[in-house]
Amino acid sequence: METFVQTHEAAIRLTAFFGIFAAMALWEWRAPRRALTVSKTLRWASNLGLVVLNTVLLRLLFPVAAVGLAATAATQGWGLLNQYPLSPWLAIPLAVMALDLAIWAQHVFFHAVPALWRLHRVHHADLDYDLTTGARFHPIEILLSMLIKFAVILALGPPVVAVILFEVILNGMAMFNHGNVGLPSWLDRRLRWVFVTPDMHRVHHSIAEDETNSNFGFNLSWWDRLFGTYRDQPRAGHLGMTIGIDDHRDPREVAALPGMLALPFRGAITGYAINRRRWEPPGQGEPGGQGGSGGLGQSAGSVGQNAPAGRRP
């Protein structure tokens, strides 16, 4: 399998990308979960414009890419799995899971550090939620993500094939779980024991801060459950919830490419990051908020309706 994946790398990447893109676009068109609020043409042009820009930038700045670095690490013996080799059947899934944990941790980090949240909010400022949201990242966030991935590869020494598989899976899963689609609730519940589903990740794109700061996973749902950031459903339900960021609702700023590129450099540096939650004197906050939410939802005034925990209708 390893040789097959390595020799057909480009074909596998392209087939997976275009195949999953087409399948999700068809699914969204036939059975959309929510009505879109902004022109789909504008959003798709901007979101996919970012994908093209990011792809070109990565090629120019990092011609070696993660796979090339993993190959160098293997020949040089760098990293844990190159120092202590395991059978490929163990090393490949272990490395894919470790890379998934690393990207989960990176995602939490981008929410927690105010300057990084500025970059990551380009992803969150999308006013609608569909498969193109999954590919919408500011170029600086993409470059930083690549450097972090390089560091993880140097430390872990994953098999080359694991890096290819991880990138293909992450790409496909990002389109799937950002999909404007819904699974039957019984299937969603069962899938969620292992994987991130569209309904699970949509909670993360809520305008309510306590909901945004949950469900950071992209592939495996375990990390959020294990580290206490899991949230079952949005308070207002999937049809009632608002997508995006409270302070940035102007389509010219968040749905058109120039505004999206400038977004990290606008507004105050503080606010709306995990470590800048609104402080409340002891005894005044609502005790026992779900998923460690505390009282931070209050600053998103338009959302604090305190509806009962939203279950799917």
Ligand SMILES: [Zn+2]
């Ligand atoms: Zn996020």
